[in-house]
Amino acid sequence: MRLADTQLDFLDQILATPAPTVSEGMRIYRHAYRARLSGAMAETYAQVWAWLGDETFKSEVRAYIEAHPSSQWSLDDYGQGFATFLGGRYPDDPEIAELAWLDAALRQAFAAEDADLLDGAALMQLSDWEAVRFVLNPALRHRAIRSNAPALWRALSKDETPPEVLSFKATSGLCVWKTALASRFRTLEADEYTLICALAAGQDFAAACETLTRDASDRDLTAQIGAWLGQWLTEGLVTGLDATETSS
Structure with a gap:
């Protein structure tokens, strides 16, 4: 043989x-x-x-x-496919697959390359806000969620009694990334998550905002978008600008 x-x-x-x-x-x-x-x-x-x-x-x-x-x-x-596997086996219990995804995403983010925080002063140099593309944290992972899995994860990680499972009618988002050599995560409401997804897909800022405002035509989200951008800079979700879109 x-x-x-x-x-x-x-x-x-x-x-x-x-x-x-x-x-x-x-x-x-x-x-x-x-x-x-x-x-x-x-x-x-x-x-x-x-x-x-x-x-x-x-x-x-x-x-x-x-x-x-x-x-x-x-x-x-x-x-790495365990979350999808569990999602198929527990379709009526989305928190199980979402917990698995969060477990894995935190490890993946920790192993990802580091990125420096973006100096907010760089935004003042922009010559064309509509065309600029934001560079997101290279460790960023995100997914839509239908439960309060992040709250469950926090409690479980501290050996505390987890809260009651809650299911959401509106889709929220969960983002995982790394700053200062530590993985972190946060739940995003539907509008903020829509904008992050558009930026992560490579859309320029104007197109990403249009994606959001098109679905929220009855609301003026200008101030809210500005607040989100400031928070992303502080958190390290946005780490750079497309060099071709900034002024010299």
Whole structure:
């Protein structure tokens, strides 16, 4: 048998479900493979674990591992699809998938490249506000949410009793990013999240604002947009300006 065939056979025996009849040595390998993946996911998804409890969490992790074998040498990124997986298994409990997403996003943001805060004075040099494109924090991750998962996460991370689960009729947003070597997150109301999504998609400032005001034609959001921009600068969500759009 060729070496490649031997390796494939070895891999098949490790991944096979249900467990085939194998030697004691192979049973050890099968257990070690799953234990390593389970350990990596337990470390990443600590608050989902706390929320679901030991038995349910471990059962879901086992199901995920069987459905999604590792395809990388490193365990750093294993389990990144767990939030989507849980969303499919608990469609009526959105907080579960959202907790999982937040767990993973905070780790991803921490590992992302650092970025300096943008000096607000740079805005005073803009010659064309309509055409400017804001550069968002490179660690930024965002998603729409339908529950108070961020509040649940905060309580769980402090070993406090989590609040009652709340479901939102209007879609809110959850942003995760990094400043000062620390990951952080914040919930955004629908209008602010719409604007962030437009900027993250590469729209210039005028187009992004138009996306928002088109959906809120009965309200003047000029002052609110200015307040959001100031907050983003302070928080480090906006870290730069497109150099081609600033005056010399």
